[in-house]
Amino acid sequence: MATRGESLTPAGLALGRAAGVRGRPFVLAVGGIAALVVALVLGVGFGSVLIDPADTVAILAQRLTGIDLGRAYSAAAETIVMDLRLPRVLTAMLVGLALAVAGVTFQGLLRNPLADPYVLGTSSGAALGAAIAVLIPVRIAILELGLIQVLAFVGALLAIYTVYKLSRTTGLAPLTSLLLTGYAVGSLLAAGLAMAMYLSGAQLRQIFTYLLGSFDAASWTRLAWALPIVAIATVAILLRARTLNGLLLGEETAANLGINVARERRILLGLASLATAAAVAISGLIGFVGLVVPHVVRLVVGPSARLVLPLSAICGAALLAYADLVARLLGEIPVGVVTAVIGAPFFLAILRRARAGSEL
Amino acid sequence: MSALPAVAQPILRLANVTVTYRDRDVLDRVDLAIQPGERVALVGPNGAGKSTLLRVAGGLLRPARGHAELGGMPVGALDRLEVARRLAVVPQQATLPFATRVEEVVGLGRLPYEHPLRGARPADRAAIAAAIERVGVGHLLGRDVRELSLGERQLVLIALAVAQATPLLVLDEPTVHLDLRHQVGAMDLLVDLNERDGTTILAVLHDLGLAAHFFPRLVLLDAGRVVADGPPAQVLAPERIRDVFGVDPGLVRIPA
Numbered sequence: 001m002a003t004r005g006e007s008l009t010p011a012g013l014a015l016g017r018a019a020g021v022r023g024r025p026f027v028l029a030v031g032g033i034a035a036l037v038v039a040l041v042l043g044v045g046f047g048s049v050l051i052d053p054a055d056t057v058a059i060l061a062q063r064l065t066g067i068d069l070g071r072a073y074s075a076a077a078e079t080i081v082m083d084l085r086l087p088r089v090l091t092a093m094l095v096g097l098a099l100a101v102a103g104v105t106f107q108g109l110l111r112n113p114l115a116d117p118y119v120l121g122t123s124s125g126a127a128l129g130a131a132i133a134v135l136i137p138v139r140i141a142i143l144e145l146g147l148i149q150v151l152a153f154v155g156a157l158l159a160i161y162t163v164y165k166l167s168r169t170t171g172l173a174p175l176t177s178l179l180l181t182g183y184a185v186g187s188l189l190a191a192g193l194a195m196a197m198y199l200s201g202a203q204l205r206q207i208f209t210y211l212l213g214s215f216d217a218a219s220w221t222r223l224a225w226a227l228p229i230v231a232i233a234t235v236a237i238l239l240r241a242r243t244l245n246g247l248l249l250g251e252e253t254a255a256n257l258g259i260n261v262a263r264e265r266r267i268l269l270g271l272a273s274l275a276t277a278a279a280v281a282i283s284g285l286i287g288f289v290g291l292v293v294p295h296v297v298r299l300v301v302g303p304s305a306r307l308v309l310p311l312s313a314i315c316g317a318a319l320l321a322y323a324d325l326v327a328r329l330l331g332e333i334p335v336g337v338v339t340a341v342i343g344a345p346f347f348l349a350i351l352r353r354a355r356a357g358s359e360l
Numbered sequence: 361m362s363a364l365p366a367v368a369q370p371i372l373r374l375a376n377v378t379v380t381y382r383d384r385d386v387l388d389r390v391d392l393a394i395q396p397g398e399r400v401a402l403v404g405p406n407g408a409g410k411s412t413l414l415r416v417a418g419g420l421l422r423p424a425r426g427h428a429e430l431g432g433m434p435v436g437a438l439d440r441l442e443v444a445r446r447l448a449v450v451p452q453q454a455t456l457p458f459a460t461r462v463e464e465v466v467g468l469g470r471l472p473y474e475h476p477l478r479g480a481r482p483a484d485r486a487a488i489a490a491a492i493e494r495v496g497v498g499h500l501l502g503r504d505v506r507e508l509s510l511g512e513r514q515l516v517l518i519a520l521a522v523a524q525a526t527p528l529l530v531l532d533e534p535t536v537h538l539d540l541r542h543q544v545g546a547m548d549l550l551v552d553l554n555e556r557d558g559t560t561i562l563a564v565l566h567d568l569g570l571a572a573h574f575f576p577r578l579v580l581l582d583a584g585r586v587v588a589d590g591p592p593a594q595v596l597a598p599e600r601i602r603d604v605f606g607v608d609p610g611l612v613r614i615p616a
Contacts, residue, residue, distance in 0.1 A: 107458075113457055248460060248465075249454040249455070249465070250454050255420055256443075257472060258442075259471070260440045
């Protein structure tokens with residue numbers, strides 16, 4: 001994907017060379033994919049039962065690609081890898097990808113470097129929707145998962161729509177207005193989540209994990225629900241990279257560059273909410289991934305959404321896979337705690353710099 | 361619609377355009393026709409409706425009555441991409457949420473031509489390089505536009521519009537942030553784009569002296585109405601300057 005990017009075509013090289021960024025997208029893409037592969041092997045190997053990395057590679061090779069590496073491993077190891085660890089690692093990657101792509105989309109669309117599904121309350125909306133779905137008694141498991149996805153999406157959409165509309169009616173600067181509105185709506189939704197927990201009874205633990213963010217309950221079934229949704233939303237957003245680029249100079253300039261801003265905004269807010277909801281429905285509230293990843297990627301390759309979107313997808317997947325690994329090594333603490341410890345100081349650092357003025 | 365006669369069609373036409381905002385006519389029955397290859401300055405006091413007129417021309421604002429046409433096509437019947445290939449707008453100012461290099465900003469001028477999947481192609485690269493060369497911002501390549509001076513940013517925004525390669529270029533007070541030397545430089549550039557490349561230019565200008573010196577045709581707007589349209593010496597007659605701007609005409613130097 002990245003090889004189609006800005007600085008890699010022949011004529012682009014001349015411009016890229018002047019800026020000293022030639023080849024950076026390529027390096028980041030290769031590095032990110034390598035990090036993903038390492039995360040897969042480590043993530044599958046580590047846990048309460050330690051599995052030899054060589055065994056891990058042999059099991060993955062045998063089961064995923066059918067290649068027999070001629071190494072003997074126990075049936076127990078195979079069960080742990082295939083039924084427990086692999087879905088968990090892949091879930092972490094999928095969620096990281098979805099949140100990073102949603103982050104890039106919200107930031108570009110709202111022209112705000114601090115926007116992300118968590119900060120804007122979109123994740124909270126999705127979590128509340130999912131929690132309500134848990135409370136509705138559905139006896140057939142597969143339908144319950146579907147209901148969780150649907151209500152998470154409804155919750156995410158309502159949250160972002162409310163935040164967006166309200167933020168436009170305050171007299172504050174757009175950046176401040178959006179963050180404050182996101183905070184207020186997010187707090188209200190968190191109260192709703194607390195209420196859902198209060199009412200939950202037997203499902204308390206399941207709803208509690210929505211609040212904390214965790215991959216404990218990862219399974220192939222849950223992954224199978226989220227994967228197509230995230231895939232569709234991500235591809236559809238990638239196809240609209242041009243819109244996000246056009247919005248760099250504001251909505252009026254975007255319109256003058258041929259973009260139907262009102263229509264594109266509705267579509268992109270919907271798609272980013274869809275990706276967020278699919279992620280939250282299988283993992284709960286995991287903050288700051290959508291904030292940290294796009295920001296770092298932009299520092300490396302510049303603001304073009306054509307590069308930032310795919311590279312953030314790769315790096316977001318890697319970041320959350322490693323965050324989950326850390327969470328497990330620290331004794332199964334919620335992964336949302338790990339991302340918050342990384343992300344909150346990061347958020348403050350960006351906020352400090354934003355004061356210097358992002359106005360052109 | 362494609363069987364229109366080949367006679368000179370105005371590149372931009374406003375027909376009886378009225379724009380109302382909170383019970384006030386911001387534009388009041390404005391008629392204006394600009395032919396291909398013309399260079400026109402739009403002048404008038406603050407609040408006369410100059411920026412509104414530009415927004416109507418670009419289809420960003422739908423008039424309450426009347427309509428705008430680009431090359432004979434009603435703007436309302438064109439989609440945004442078609443408008444963006446006919447008319448480029450240099451805004452008064454623009455903000456950037458992220459660090460963005462000069463060549464990336466200029467490159468945005470190619471968005472109306474970009475393939476949704478493949479992005480910029482070699483032809484786009486060439487157009488970007490040419491625009492950078494033409495406007496003379498090559499020495500700024502690689503720099504974050506947010507760190508440039510106001511005058512340099514203005515030039516980058518002009519380069520973006522040049523990269524857009526439209527027959528009509530519209531500018532909203534392009535000299536507002538510039539010192540005198542850069543004002544003259546920007547005017548020379550507009551004259552050159554007009555005379556050498558044949559780009560039709562419509563620029564909102566505050567400085568009547570600059571307008572009169574560099575533009576053969578002035579359109580004077582006051583309280584939403586076109587009160588004069590013609591060569592500078594005729595439009596900027598002393599009594600009209602006193603009437604419309606409320607200042608001593610001796611303050612404005614009109615070249616003979």
